[in-house]
Amino acid sequence: MAIVLQALPCLARAPLRPLLPGRPMVRLASGMALAEQAQHLFESTVGAVLPGPMLHRALSLDPSSGLLKVRDRSFQLRQNLYLVGFGKAVLGMAAAAEELLGQHLVQGVISVPKGIRAAMERAGKQEMLLKPHSRVQVFEGAEDNLPDRDALRAALAIRQLAEGLTADDLLLVLISGGGSALLPAPIPPVTLEEKQTLTKLLAARGANIQELNTIRKALSQLKGGGLAQAAYPAQVVSLILSDVVGDPVEVIASGPTVASVHNVQDCLHILNHYGLRAALPRSVKTVLARADSDPHGPHTCGHVLNVIIGSNTLALAEAQRQAEALGYRAVVLSAAIQGDVKSVARFYGLLAQVAGAQLTLPGTRASVEEDEQLRELAAELQLPDLQLKEALETVAGARGPVCLLAGGEPTVQLQGSGKGGRNQELALRVGAELGQRPLGSVDVLFLSGGTDGQDGPTEAAGAWVVPELASQAATEGLDVATFLSHNDSHTFFRCFRGGAHLLHTGLTGTNVMDVHFLFLRLR
Ligand SMILES: Nc1ncnc2c1ncn2[C@@H]1O[C@H](COP(=O)(O)OP(=O)(O)OP(=O)(O)O)[C@@H](O)[C@H]1O
Ligand SMILES: O=C(O)[C@H](O)CO
Known part of the structure; x- marks a missing residue:
């Protein structure tokens, strides 16, 4: 009931505004410029990991010989190239691929978000769109990232294309996040x-993507190598x-x-763990019982080349470069932040406090206690690539x-029936953490x-917060x-200051996980 009452005042507000340069400024306690x-920085980071440029880095074609180079491997093209794809970034990948491959591309089918x-x-992102007489058929589906009838139709068309290939053919498979929901069979x-x-x-019980996809693979015709098997004996190159953390x-x-x-x-172990067996x-x-007695065992994928063409690491490297151009000392802490959102929020709260103390008085500690808590939490979160010491030294x-x-x-782990997402929930939790910590004269x-x-x-796309x-x-x-108790972060941010703290980019056409930025500046 409290949620309903709280949501009422914002019902009459105007819809969210996109982030546009020159929009009216929101008055903030702690510095608008930040x-x-x-x-x-968020928008330009996303702009740096758009699919076209990443595809061009991995793929090149020699037009005279018809040799397609994928990293250090070469494939001879002779009217034998087919394309399938599924994922949130695949439209732009397919547009870039078709542009590069031209007449060599015989036919394609992709499954992309509604x-x-x-x-x-x-x-106005024309480069992310296929040309009018494209040879690639586009299916849109999986609204809200859930598999639906439209995505099923796309998956069946992809399977049909793959099954029709011969040993002379090459199948280019474009894959990005969100692909699981867009390829249900x-x-x-x-x-x-x-x-x-x-x-x-x-997902609602907190299963991670590894667990979720283990189950998806076991119940799918195309996941877990199924698509590669459908395409056999054609050669398969997946870009x-x-x-996913660790790629x-x-x-x-x-x-x-x-x-x-x-x-x-x-x-069965995963299903047991989440009380679903x-x-x-x-x-x-x-x-599952049938799979247990399957005499053929897992799919073999010797005819496949799988190549990672872009990731969160690339986005962070760009963000670092651009933050430095804006005049910040920028450090990449980790591209592998995982774990329960509550612990991650506490980690950022502690980090802001410890780093804030370093910025104010270099060489001092926020307090021995916070310092230790931060290190313990970092160890608990098991972030394999965390550069905590380096980051604090830089600060x-x-x-x-x-x-x-x-x-x-x-x-x-969803407890309530509210509306939100990982990023908005994390931001709201970090906002609450920051408000409870002494941060001295540092803007955060x-x-x-x-x-x-x-x-x-x-x-x-997410949200930003300040200690106030x-x-x-x-x-x-x-x-x-x-x-927070209802996982209702989106409703909160829509209400709070008329949605001014929301990141509202619209679908970006790429997908390399989430990014977290923590800014600290002496007042
Ligand atoms: N009310 C909510 N509050 C917080 N998080 C939520 C809420 N509802 C859903 N989520 C989380 O949103 C996530 C799904 O979001 P989204 O569809 O953006 O997934 P994604 O991981 O980006 O998708 P993909 O990896 O397939 O691209 C799930 O992890 C789910 O727990
Ligand atoms: O589609 C999926 O399975 C997730 O986005 C992870 O790649």
Whole structure:
């Protein structure tokens, strides 16, 4: 009830505004320029990881010989090239691929998010669109990142194309995050609805993407190497834009061109862990039991070349370069932020406090206690590539504004029926953390944004916060803790200051996980 009452005052507000240069400024307690810069950095970071340039870095064609080079491998083209693709970034990848391949491309089918072509047109991103007489057929589906009938139709068209290939053919597979939902082909008798319910339940209970996709693979005709097997004996080259920490090709979009190494026991273990084994539909039990006794074993993928063409690491490297151009000392902390969103938020709160103390008085510690808590939490979160020591040393020597950059994908265990996403929930939690910590005379701003432009089932990409957030919200009658208890971060940010803290880019046409920016500046 509290949520309903709190949401009322903002119902009459205007719809969210896109981030446009020159829009009216929002008055903030702690420096508008910082907020403007943070949003600018987010947008330009996303702009640096658009699919076309990343594809061009991996692929080249010698027009005279018809030799296609993929990194250090070459393939002879002679009217034998086909293309399929699925994922949030695949429209732009396909447009770039068709432009490069020209007449060599015989036919293609791609499965991309609902509304992406209209969004790219509206944004004037012509380079992300296929040309009018394209040989690539486009299916749009998987609204809100959930597999649906449209995506199923696309998956069947992709399977049909793959199955028609011969040993003389080459299949180029374009893969990016969101591909799992865009390529659903459940093994009968499992239905689309049953698969959708199971994946939704697993995600809501906090299953990570590795666990989720292990289950998806076991129930799918095309995931876990199934697509590569359908295309056999054609050669297969997969160009993959990674949206998973560590870039594991078998996990991204559930590895349709990578042999699955999981067995039924792994699936049962995951289903048990999330309390879902007892309630499994009969069809799922049937498919798992069948897989257990499958004499053919996992798909073999010796005819496949899988190549990662872009990732979160690339986005962070760009963000670092651009933050430095804006006058910040910038350090990349990690491209592998994972773990429960509450712990990740606490990590950033502690980091702001410890780094803020370093910035104010280099060489001092916030307090031995906070310092230790930060290190303990970092160890608990098990972030393999964390550069904490280096980051704090940089802050201590900075003598000016600092920007700490990270990327990854924390997980949210849904408890409420509110509307939100990973990034907005993280930002709101970090805002609450910052408000409770002594930060001295340091301006702090934290931003969390999904590079795909859509955070969970919301129309925002993420949000930014300052330490004053909770107290400012209270003056508008908004209680941060109540919104958080219902996972209602999006409703909060829509209400708070008329949505001014939301990142609102629209679908970006790329997808390399989330980015987190922590800005610190002496007042
Ligand atoms: N109300 C909510 N509050 C916070 N997080 C939510 C909420 N509803 C959904 N989520 C989270 O949003 C995530 C799904 O978001 P999204 O569709 O952006 O996924 P994604 O990981 O970006 O997709 P993909 O990896 O397939 O590209 C899930 O992790 C889910 O827990
Ligand atoms: O599609 C998926 O499975 C996720 O985005 C991870 O790649």
